[in-house]
Amino acid sequence: MREAIFRTRITDLLGIRHPILCGGMGPRVSDARYVAAVVNAGGMGFIVAAGHESTDAFADELRLCRELTGGKPFGVNLYVSRRPGSVEALQAIIPLLADHGVSCVETAGANPAELIPPLREAGIRIIHKAPGVRYALTAQRMGVDAVIVVGYECGGHPGTKLVGTMVQAAHAPQVIDIPVVVAGGVGTGRQLAAALAMGADAVLMGTRMLVSEELWIHPDHKARLAAADGTESIIIKTLLRDHHRVLDNPGARAVLALEAQGVTEYEAYRNLISGVHTHAGYRSGDIGKGAYDWGQSAIFAGETKPVAAIFDELLDDAVAAMDRMQGVRL
Numbered sequence: 001m002r003e004a005i006f007r008t009r010i011t012d013l014l015g016i017r018h019p020i021l022c023g024g025m026g027p028r029v030s031d032a033r034y035v036a037a038v039v040n041a042g043g044m045g046f047i048v049a050a051g052h053e054s055t056d057a058f059a060d061e062l063r064l065c066r067e068l069t070g071g072k073p074f075g076v077n078l079y080v081s082r083r084p085g086s087v088e089a090l091q092a093i094i095p096l097l098a099d100h101g102v103s104c105v106e107t108a109g110a111n112p113a114e115l116i117p118p119l120r121e122a123g124i125r126i127i128h129k130a131p132g133v134r135y136a137l138t139a140q141r142m143g144v145d146a147v148i149v150v151g152y153e154c155g156g157h158p159g160t161k162l163v164g165t166m167v168q169a170a171h172a173p174q175v176i177d178i179p180v181v182v183a184g185g186v187g188t189g190r191q192l193a194a195a196l197a198m199g200a201d202a203v204l205m206g207t208r209m210l211v212s213e214e215l216w217i218h219p220d221h222k223a224r225l226a227a228a229d230g231t232e233s234i235i236i237k238t239l240l241r242d243h244h245r246v247l248d249n250p251g252a253r254a255v256l257a258l259e260a261q262g263v264t265e266y267e268a269y270r271n272l273i274s275g276v277h278t279h280a281g282y283r284s285g286d287i288g289k290g291a292y293d294w295g296q297s298a299i300f301a302g303e304t305k306p307v308a309a310i311f312d313e314l315l316d317d318a319v320a321a322m323d324r325m326q327g328v329r330l
């Protein structure tokens, strides 16, 4: 593992070497092997709790991750949906997380308030991912340990206000007291250096990491990312107030067509955005059906490499950016 270059409140809080987090990716994309590679490279990764065939299958992933990381801290993503029963289902798995040595969670989606007391009791750190400073402030008031503020450019859910990462990265550390992680469009070390310079404590990435060698998704998907110019994503489900940045493919176009007709019943969309199609597409490389989270940072993806090599590249680039700053300072 590359030696530490930075020490921030996030590296201290999570017990990690580099201020680099890799966000949870579903359905079952960020699995134990990928998360372990992130952790072993000195960052923090999150296995997505949702979407496993059974609780036992999820427990197997946790066990494998613990084994592959040799007891280093690793995380789980808890996505709180607005569906009835979502919070209760997540509450029910907290003992399982504790039993398997999960050290922190990345909460996302709807309000995580009811998860905070049981997570605290289990000794698990809570980092809430919010698509905007105002929601991050609410999470701070609720008592989370840190926040991830994710901007418009991100793969996945940018929220409904669509403020860019550059604005939020400058604003969030000014008004938030707990550690701040910047996300959305991040894929280079110069962005890491800039985020730290703006007062943040770490960055979090999703899309850029999809080309990681340790990630199981089909090589054709990785090749598409390597060829990306950053313009191939679109935001769907705005009519449902569930904005979602995904790869522009026939499935996403079909969603936009329904939105153009003013269809607001979720059922009409279910088959188009089903995680089943998406998971199958990641396996086969055939991405016609399904909704593939894909951010503008695809432009930084490049060739397939081990996570540790990606981190090396990032850290070298961050150091070069800091040297450049020295060079322009009078």
Ligand SMILES: Cc1cc2nc3c(=O)[nH]c(=O)nc-3n(C[C@H](O)[C@H](O)[C@H](O)COP(=O)(O)O)c2cc1C
Pocket: 022, 023, 024, 025, 026, 027, 029, 048, 077, 079, 107, 108, 109, 129, 150, 153, 154, 155, 156, 157, 183, 184, 185, 186, 204, 205, 206, 207, 208, 210, 292, 293, 294, 295, 296, 297
């Ligand atoms: C393929 C993929 C799947 C994702 N799935 C989830 C998820 O299940 N839950 C979640 O909270 N965030 C999910 N995200 C969002 C990431 O955790 C992260 O917030 C986002 O990718 C950051 O923006 P970036 O893609 O520009 O780096 C996903 C992102 C990608 C690229």
